[in-house]
Amino acid sequence: xxxxxxxxxxxxxxxxxxxxxxxxxxxxxxxxxxxxxxxxxxxxxxxxxxxxxxxxxxxxxxxxxxxxxxxxxxxxxxxxxxxxxxxxxxxxxxxxxxxxxxxxxxxxxxxxxxxxxxxxxxxxxxxxxxxxxxxxxxxxxxxxxxxxxxxxxxxxxxxxxxxxxxxxxxxxxxxxxxxxxxxxxxxxxxxxxxxxxxxxxxxxxxxxxxxxxxxxxxxxxxxxxxxxxxxxxxxxxxxxxxxxxxxxxxxxxxxxxxxxxxxxxxxxxxxxxxxxxxxxxxxxxxx
Amino acid sequence: xxxxxxxxxxxxxxxxxxxxxxxxxxxxxxxxxxxxxxxxxxxxxxxxxxxxxxxxxxxxxxxxxxxxxxxxxxxxxxxxxxxxxxxxxxxxxxxxxxxxxxxxxxxxxxxxxxxxxxxxxxxxxxxxxxxxxxxxxxxxxxxxxxxxxxxxxxxxxxxxxxxxxxxxxxxxxxxxxxxxxxxxxxxxxxxxxxxxxxxxxxxxxxxxxxxx
Amino acid sequence: xxxxxxxxxxxxxxxxxxxxxxxxxxxxxxxxxxxxxxxxxxxxxxxxxxxxxxxxxxxxxxxxxxxxxxxxxxxxxxxxxxxxxxxxxxxxxxxxxxxxxxxxxxxxxxxxxxxxxxxxxxxxxxxxxxxxxxxxxxxxxxxxxxxxxxxxxxxxxxxxxxxxxxxxxxxxxxxxxxxxxxxxxxxxxxxxxxxxxxxxxxxxxxxxxxxxxxxxxxxxxxxxxxxxxxxx
Numbered sequence: 001x002x003x004x005x006x007x008x009x010x011x012x013x014x015x016x017x018x019x020x021x022x023x024x025x026x027x028x029x030x031x032x033x034x035x036x037x038x039x040x041x042x043x044x045x046x047x048x049x050x051x052x053x054x055x056x057x058x059x060x061x062x063x064x065x066x067x068x069x070x071x072x073x074x075x076x077x078x079x080x081x082x083x084x085x086x087x088x089x090x091x092x093x094x095x096x097x098x099x100x101x102x103x104x105x106x107x108x109x110x111x112x113x114x115x116x117x118x119x120x121x122x123x124x125x126x127x128x129x130x131x132x133x134x135x136x137x138x139x140x141x142x143x144x145x146x147x148x149x150x151x152x153x154x155x156x157x158x159x160x161x162x163x164x165x166x167x168x169x170x171x172x173x174x175x176x177x178x179x180x181x182x183x184x185x186x187x188x189x190x191x192x193x194x195x196x197x198x199x200x201x202x203x204x205x206x207x208x209x210x211x212x213x214x215x216x217x218x219x220x221x222x223x224x225x226x227x228x229x230x231x232x233x234x235x236x237x238x239x240x241x242x243x244x245x246x247x248x249x250x251x252x253x254x255x256x257x258x259x260x261x262x263x264x265x266x267x268x269x270x271x272x273x274x275x276x277x278x279x280x281x282x283x284x285x286x287x
Numbered sequence: 288x289x290x291x292x293x294x295x296x297x298x299x300x301x302x303x304x305x306x307x308x309x310x311x312x313x314x315x316x317x318x319x320x321x322x323x324x325x326x327x328x329x330x331x332x333x334x335x336x337x338x339x340x341x342x343x344x345x346x347x348x349x350x351x352x353x354x355x356x357x358x359x360x361x362x363x364x365x366x367x368x369x370x371x372x373x374x375x376x377x378x379x380x381x382x383x384x385x386x387x388x389x390x391x392x393x394x395x396x397x398x399x400x401x402x403x404x405x406x407x408x409x410x411x412x413x414x415x416x417x418x419x420x421x422x423x424x425x426x427x428x429x430x431x432x433x434x435x436x437x438x439x440x441x442x443x444x445x446x447x448x449x450x451x452x453x454x455x456x457x458x459x460x461x462x463x464x465x466x467x468x469x470x471x472x473x474x475x476x477x478x479x480x481x482x483x484x485x486x487x488x489x490x491x492x493x494x495x496x497x498x499x
Numbered sequence: 500x501x502x503x504x505x506x507x508x509x510x511x512x513x514x515x516x517x518x519x520x521x522x523x524x525x526x527x528x529x530x531x532x533x534x535x536x537x538x539x540x541x542x543x544x545x546x547x548x549x550x551x552x553x554x555x556x557x558x559x560x561x562x563x564x565x566x567x568x569x570x571x572x573x574x575x576x577x578x579x580x581x582x583x584x585x586x587x588x589x590x591x592x593x594x595x596x597x598x599x600x601x602x603x604x605x606x607x608x609x610x611x612x613x614x615x616x617x618x619x620x621x622x623x624x625x626x627x628x629x630x631x632x633x634x635x636x637x638x639x640x641x642x643x644x645x646x647x648x649x650x651x652x653x654x655x656x657x658x659x660x661x662x663x664x665x666x667x668x669x670x671x672x673x674x675x676x677x678x679x680x681x682x683x684x685x686x687x688x689x690x691x692x693x694x695x696x697x698x699x700x701x702x703x704x705x706x707x708x709x710x711x712x713x714x715x716x717x718x719x720x721x722x723x724x725x726x727x728x729x730x731x
Contacts, residue, residue, distance in 0.1 A: 191401065229477050
């Protein structure tokens with residue numbers, strides 16, 4: 001009987017928490033608080049890598065994620081493409097996750113709205129699609145890019161794509177940005193593209209995996225900058241001077257964090273009161 | 288027509304979004320249906336991409352258009368077909384051949400790359416003179432990195448319960464790990480909330496048009 | 500033969516890759532290139548295998564009328580629809596068996612495969628993972644309790660990082676004088692992430708790397724055979 005009451009109470013508490021969380025996120029989306037974010041060194045480092053690469057350089061953006069992390073990684077993809085195009089880099093898009101190829105097309109379409117006909121498929125960017133195998137495939141790209149990608153997603157031959165004309169292996173790529181939601185992803189690029197071929201690698205990851213990549217940001221330059229989660233995407237938008245979906249998202253994000261902190265405080269008060277009650281009951285029992 | 292289909296699409300998205308959210312109340316048929324549709328779509332998606340992004344350009348197209356120069360690809364094709372034999376219990380052993388090649392290749396590549404990136408480079412990045420920095424924050428931080436890394440490894444590698452003095456590095460290792468797990472929890476909250484923001488933004492903006 | 504030859508194949512492929520790393524010239528370089536390219540083709544068949552066993556298991560559940568078997572029909576129907584649309588008209592700018600399907604794409608606003616991706620797969624996938632936000636909120640209330648020194652360390656760090664990564668952090672601690680700027684929440688968070696967190700994660704990386712080297716050697720030398728699925 002007492003167990004049933006506890007279970008009902010727990011369920012009720014849980015549903016109240018769920019409802020409050022929805023409100024904590026929805027209200028700042030409807031009524032933005034106008035909160036601003038500031039950039040951090042890790043984001044600035046990634047920005048600097050793209051900023052300092054000469055115009056016309058061939059670069060790889062690897063879309064190693066799927067729609068489950070689209071809120072965090074798609075604004076990064078859009079910002080990175082915009083930055084690379086502003087610097088006139090030639091973007092070679094590929095994916096180690098099957099859904100990544102489609103995420104790439106969506107991101108290009110979004111940025112294309114700003115650049116219009118200035119950026120041409122095949123000349124300024126290309127989508128080579130999905131290949132499985134993680135580090136094995138990157139290793140193969142070090143031998144011969146055409147063998148791994150005989151055609152792009154439109155089934156155009158490698159040799160007929162102007163952007164790829166003078167690129168034989170991955171060693172000719174000036175930097176790699178991997179937008180990564182897990183495995184295979186950024187770790188494979190760090191180990192292979194940087195560790196084996198010495199290409200600068202920057203990464204955009206979900207906030208969940210960001211802490212695990214920090215050891216690679218070191219004086220060995222294994223990772224030249226890291227964007228971790230929505231906050232970093234907002235920082236990148238700030239550095240580029242526009243307010244996109246990530247910047248807008250920082251309002252509900254901040255309020256929800258405060259809400260979670262309030263839950264931690266409330267949870268501790270609840271436990272403290274229960275402990276006190278139990279102690280008092282024990283004292284009464286013992287006379 | 289396309290405009291109408293877009294509206295239908297948005298309602299379909301909203302239906303699926305709410306179906307999944309309904310699980311928060313309790314398990315129910317809407318959730319179960321949405322979950323199974325997700326599994327089906329996901330599997331077919333992967334299959335279609337495997338066919339169009341790998342099998343056609345990297346195998347069949349090469350074999351059909353230039354067999355003389357690509358006949359060697361018959362070997363991985365046969366190995367691939369052998370892999371499919373895993374579906375039949377009596378022929379399951381045939382799939383061990385391609386599996387062995389894949390595992391052997393991955394193991395060797397992973398061994399070389401992990402040793403370089405996660406062992407040698409990480410040690411090189413740790414052995415830094417803290418006093419080369421001018422800022423006290425960097426000096427303290429670098430000392431913390433050296434102590435934390437050594438104590439962390441000590442904790443992982445000396446699994447026998449340490450006694451007396453030997454307890455100290457193990458204990459310090461745990462403290463560093465706890466700080467790191469706390470940071471990871473903070474970042475996990477950030478990630479999960481971001482995903483929720485994405486979905487609520489869709490419902491409020493694209494579906495209900497409450498915000499522009 | 501059923502287990503010795505696979506062990507030998509794992510050994511040979513492993514050794515070829517290892518030797519090619521030190522002698523990248525012909526013939527080892529060529530062997531390595533061939534092996535890595537074969538890897539991609541074989542792994543695509545492995546993906547086919549995964550999808551086939553999914554279909555098999557769903558069919559089995561339906562035929563055995565397992566609990567909730569009716570929902571597995573939905574799995575097969577959605578699988579079939581996405582597969583057929585993809586094969587017939589392709590996706591994105593990839594042509595299918597019937598070409599690019601311009602007419603149907605004009606009516607639908609996108610190719611059928613892409614339409615299903617955008618309006619069914621995307622919301623399902625992202626909503627499924629967003630559910631975790633609710634459970635993490637519930638866990639914060641129930642499980643994040645002051646207890647031992649170690650758990651307190653975890654809790655305090657989590658609180659600082661969570662607060663430090665909000666837009667409120669700057670406002671909350673802007674009163675701290677410049678001489679103590681490192682105590683301001685955003686900077687304190689950066690410090691935690693850059694130093695103690697990096698130290699712990701580095702210890703994990705180094706330890707795991709040694710584990711990977713050991714496990715890989717065991718596979719290449721044929722000591723580890725569990726991937727063969729038994730010793731028959």
